[in-house]
Amino acid sequence: MNSAFDATAIRARAQIAIAVALEVGRETARFRRDSNSGTLAVENKGLQDFVTVADRKAEQAIRDRLLSHFPDDTFMGEESGGQSGGTGTWVVDPIDGTTNYIRGFSHWGVSIAFVIDGRVEIGVVYDATEDKVFHAIRGGGAFKDGRPVHAAATADPANALVILGHSRKTSFDDYLALSKRLHERGMDYRRMGAAAIDLVRVAEGAADLYYERHLNAWDMLAGALIAEEAGAMVAMPPVERLLAQGGPVIAHSPGLADEFAFILDIEGLAPANR
Template sequence: MTGTSNNGLAERLAFARTLAEKAGREIEAFHEEARAAVTRKGLQDFVTAADRHGEALIRDALKAAFPEDGFVGEETGGEPEGEGFWVVDPIDGTTNYIRGLRHWGVSIAFVRGGRVEIGCIYDATTGGVCTAVRGGGAFCGERRLAVSTRSDPGEALAILGCSRRTSFEDYQAVARRLNDLGMDYRRLGSAAIGLVRVASGVADLYFEAHLNSWDIMAGCLIASEAGATVAMPPLETMLARGGPLAAYAPSLGDSLSFLHPLTRA
């Protein structure tokens, strides 16, 4: 199944797209009792039977199709080793999933040569799959994605994430700065879906002060291929310990330049 076209990227993209949708549909259909089987990993940090089922499904399918590839998953771990490896979050937005809020997604990314080469996200709010391959643009189904062209922050919409690994006062300071610029903002509870919203032009900015690699590997490529400016620490830093990320429409670059110092390791 590995193929040779574009060093196997075309085959991997097609496979990951189908797999993200399959996993998303199975997670959607999970029984309420399985969804309710929740373990708490930390404060407001949960894992469900659906998370474990989804990651096992994705890991086993990728291993069977591309046995030479490595695997890093939120629930089962793994090391970013080998020529290429997959980075997977079976449910980004688990708290939303538990409570019946539809802002969650399945995130699958492929990394090779120190770069994210493929990103696929199943979007539970629409039932669609957004994809990107480096240099090939970003799509939701057959529709090409493009960031917004708004240049007036008074017309712009931001999506913020709030990590308990960072200071709440720092989060408030960013919200205050955006408010002073005239920007409205939301919290959706899923970085993957927030990045898809930037890629599609629905939102103009996504920012969070700390994210893990599985939260954003697919979404950062999709946003970048849709034309977003993406600022974050080097890939190896994100894989090792996570970090901050900002993705935004370039037309707002001057207004949002204050975020760049906040996205350094």
């Protein structure tokens, strides 16, 4: 780790990020409740990429609050962009699950990761469904509103529940083939539309797999660390590559490693952690 960031500095950032995620998450939920869906200014920016007034307000609030405490850190956000720097970098999705948010489906969240030297050291996710915050510091376990969470102990695929994401940047035929394969193994599956929340569902043991072939870094980094610290097996490309171009993420219950090994082969990734 960068010598400028000892354990005390990391804990201080985690505490502020938790408070910011909760505050901004609640403000964003309140803005949605108080707005008619037809009045939300939605612009089509491309494939599955919508920006709203709420997105911009939330990201600016997160940026201002984090950098007011840590002005030497750099910031990379879904809306405003930015680059990772030699110091630590905050990687933020102000509303992960924007389409869900617009339509009033509460499966969305706020994702805040802190990256140092190509490693995610802090992950914080506000879960709008439950109005709770998940967080992890590398090496310190995973928590939901301060209480430890753990990946499921599922070992029988017939008892597994999986969540699959799909980007229009990837093949829908491949997605269907994967869904069919999992179905034939007896697994139940969902597609929910918010990667950060899907990853914390694996972390807390509510789901046994989350997999998506292409995500941006701000969608996945916080949730991936939380899942890993909860004991899930997590595989993804190097963080610097994800920051530059995005990529796949796989997180699953450790007892189902053999079941999901073929996904690692599809993506050409090394075996997951642990």
